[in-house]
Amino acid sequence: MLLTIHNLQVRYGSQLALQIDCPISIHEGERIGIIGSNGAGKTTLVKSILGLTSYKGSIRTNLKPEQIAAHMQSNHYAATMPVKTIMETILDTNIRKNRELQELISYFEFEKCLHKRYSHLSGGQKQRFTIIMVMLQNAPLTFYDEVTSGLDFETRQKLMEKLVNWYQNKSNTLCIVSHYYEELEMLAEKILILDQGKVIAFGEKKELFRKYCGRSVFITDSTKQNQELLREYKKLKSPEHLLAIACPDLETEHKISELLLQENVNFKRSDNDIEIMSTNAKAAYYEREGSAYEDQIMQ
């Protein structure tokens, strides 16, 4: 076991930013996606683990703070300094003599940026710059906190593909914080859902999906015609413009797909849609807690 969190509580002034009651353990080699809306406590959790914020409770680990690598949202360096100088200083290496680093630089197509000043890099280049340095750390535990926020769709896709491919055969434990569900679908095996500083659910992605959605889901546009067509099937909570239907077994799946095909309705079938899963996990959590999910969304 790499790290265990027990009874964690973080407050900013009088405001409770994060509360984790049940123990959360991170094991070697795991790929954990941390998801939640703004103010859910994602970055607070990362900062607590990194020892950058004070907290009550315990985070037990044999790792020293220096053995945990992190790409945080704040991504600044000395603006007037050449990128190459910053990189060689931070990594304490010479690019010309470090093959692994050269490989990473070329993997991320960063060669031309090395002689620019940091302030002259674009948003995507800045992210790639830090990612290269974080990857070279080869830390047992690495955090990526919203690495793609602020980037356009194409740059985001490319960056995530590079990340996925790079870590494919490696043993590093990764914790990826993201707003974008599709990124976590690509990278994460386990999901931690946070909301308003509380843990909504934590577990294997597949198990959580089965628990909150069933075997699979069919997602279509939420039109009157589709609602009428699928009225006899179990509806899941979903974003307003979508209609999500739960399939508990293969038979139901066949029936629904045939029906949709017959009626020429566009649909998506998924057994790992994190957006629908987290929406329903939240709904179930607040139902258990005795407050309506809609009330929590409004807050």
Add this chain to the structure above:
Amino acid sequence: MRGKGAPMKTKSCNKRLIIYEIRNAIGNPFIAFFGIVFPVMMLMIITFSLRKQVPSSMVREANTGVFITMSLIIPMAVILLGHSANYSQELEKEIPVRMQLFGFSQNSIMLAKIIAQTITLTAGLIFYSVFSYILVDLQSPKLSSALCLIGCLYVMGICFFLFAHGLSNIFKKFGPTYTISMFVYFGSMILCGMMGIQTEQLPKALRRVASFLPMSYVSSDFIDFWQGGSYNFGPMIQAFLFFGALCGLLVVYSNYKNRRVIK
């Protein structure tokens, strides 16, 4: 099958980090102007006006007195103002946190900055001394007096560094840090005779405050033994101990406050 990664190393203060910090310090226009150009400029202006005010036989001594006093501006501007401006801006952008996340400890970063600032201070002092002796008529010092002044300037530099570093670490913002540094800078200049008013001319309460600042002893007393003679260093050493302890406590507290702990 996933490959096992090599453990990450903790980085200590090294040559690369020091060179980086020197470039970082020199790239700051506050340091270049206030620490290197400004003292020479002030020396030129004040000694020019002194020519008309003092008898010609006293000009060299008066010039030398101004030279000694203006030399105090260098550690104050390079380190007190320069480092507080630079470091507080870095903290505001969370750059030191990034460095820590890449394995540099707070102490390694601080040590590299101290060495870089010392090198910048040395460059500033050399520039100031060379230009002053070329452009202004000055007395040659006794070696021990010159070494004494240089030693005092470096010790002051260390005190100013601790003060600026601690202050920046506590506020983590450029605005309040720089305001306090400027207040201390101009306050010290007024109290220690760098703004044309001698310490003896100040009201009793301000003279008492000035007695806690080592700069006031350098400014008013060093000219008396510049070319030889004896001097009672006791009060100045006490001032250094008091000022140094204050600055040291500030940095120890700020480093403790900002330490990374995983419980």
